[in-house]
Amino acid sequence: MNIFKFIKSTSFFKQVAIVVVVSLLLVFVLKWWLGFTTNHDQKIEVPDLNKMELTEAAKKLQEVDLTFIVIDSTRYNPEYPNKSVIEQNPEAGDFVKEKRKIYLTVNPSKYNDVVLPDLNGRTKRQAITHLLSIGFRIGESFYVRDIGKDVVRGMKYNGSNLKPGEKRPKNSVIDLVLGDGKE
Known part of the structure; x- marks a missing residue:
């Protein structure tokens, strides 16, 4: 109660x-x-940095009080100038607050170097599949006298012989030296 x-x-x-x-x-x-x-009503529009060189992009971001971080520069794209912006996050036209970091993906100056595998003794089909999978292009096939038909006996780049373990730029054209199947 x-x-x-x-x-x-x-x-x-x-x-x-x-x-x-x-x-x-x-x-x-x-x-x-x-x-x-939290500067609730403040908005800064992110500029379009596509295909801009990194120094030019840095100046443009500094003008609007934004900073940047390069998060990736391993994918070479021949359609973009060297050291230029390929992607940005947040995207151009988005609104952010001051001192926000813009994450940039930059185009490197050339393709990365790739280590050549040891393909001696493999078939032409296996060698082509392996080379394509690691980023090379396949050029001509040269035949040498060998008992194994279409078996890899070497590789060439711009006319010079290659050894397994050497590095060549990704997207390079690799020529194959193959056996002709004759004794």
């Missing part, structure tokens, strides 16, 4: 009113403070 008397009393209503007022006040102060510290 005492609980019902307390709930009907004026001191209970005063305490509830104090809790409600303090809670509302706390919510409004917190909302104002978050809006002030």
Whole structure:
């Protein structure tokens, strides 16, 4: 019975009113403070950096108070100038706040070098599949006198013989030296 008397009393209503007022006040102060510290209404449009050289992109981002980080530069694309921006995140036209980092993917100056595998003794079909899978292109086939027909007996690049383990740029044309199947 005492609980019902307390709930009907004026001191209970005063305490509830104090809790409600303090809670509302706390919510409004917190909302104002978050809006002030997070620059709530500020927007900067991200510029289009596509195909710009890295130094030019850095200047353009500095003008609008943004910074950048290069996250990747391993995929060479011959359609883009060397050391130019291939991708950016956030995209051009998006709105961000000041001092936001823009993540850039930059085009390297050339294809990466790839180690040549040891293909001696493999068939032409196996060698072609392996070379294509690691990023080379296949050129001409030269035949030498050998008992194994279409068996790899060497590789050439620009007319010079290659040894397994050497490095050549990705997308290079590799010529195969194959056996002709005659004794």
